[in-house]
Amino acid sequence: MRIELSEEDYRFLVDLAYLGEWMINAYRDPMRTLPEYEDALRQLLVFCEEAGFPELADEETHDPTSVLENDREVRRFIEGYNDENFWHELLERLAYRDLEKKMGFRTVRDLPPEERDRLLEEIEDKYLEELEKNGIDNLEFKGTP
DSSP, X not given: OOOOOOHHHHHHHHHHHHHHHHHHHTTSOGGGOXXXXXXXXXXXXXXXXXXXXXXXXXXTTOOBXXXXXXXXXXXXXXXXXXXXXXXXXXXXXXXXXHHHHHHOHHHHHHSOHHHHHHHHHHHHHHHHHHHHHHTTTTOOOTTOO
């Protein structure tokens, strides 16, 4: 297969592939990453020098270099993803916890998915409203100083 790309398009593709591999493997134990995704990224990074971006990949291993890993745009995407994901997960888990406290585990589990989602969304919206209004000022953990 042959694909023709401009230098700019190649660089976008490198960023996209790096971010995809990062999302798949970043949270995993380093000994349990999925090597097929690392290999796919390396197959793309082989062409960095030819495309005019030798600083993005190690010339022998074709691993991403710190230049790629610390690229301002790449870091901005990762930080944005992490931030958005954190708040989304927090609201979702708090809502599920509260719904189970109110209705019981089995009742929540047995709800039709549409009904469960509607109830969870109502609780999430209340938490979101609170966070938007007060940030984390009113967020406390029982039994901590």
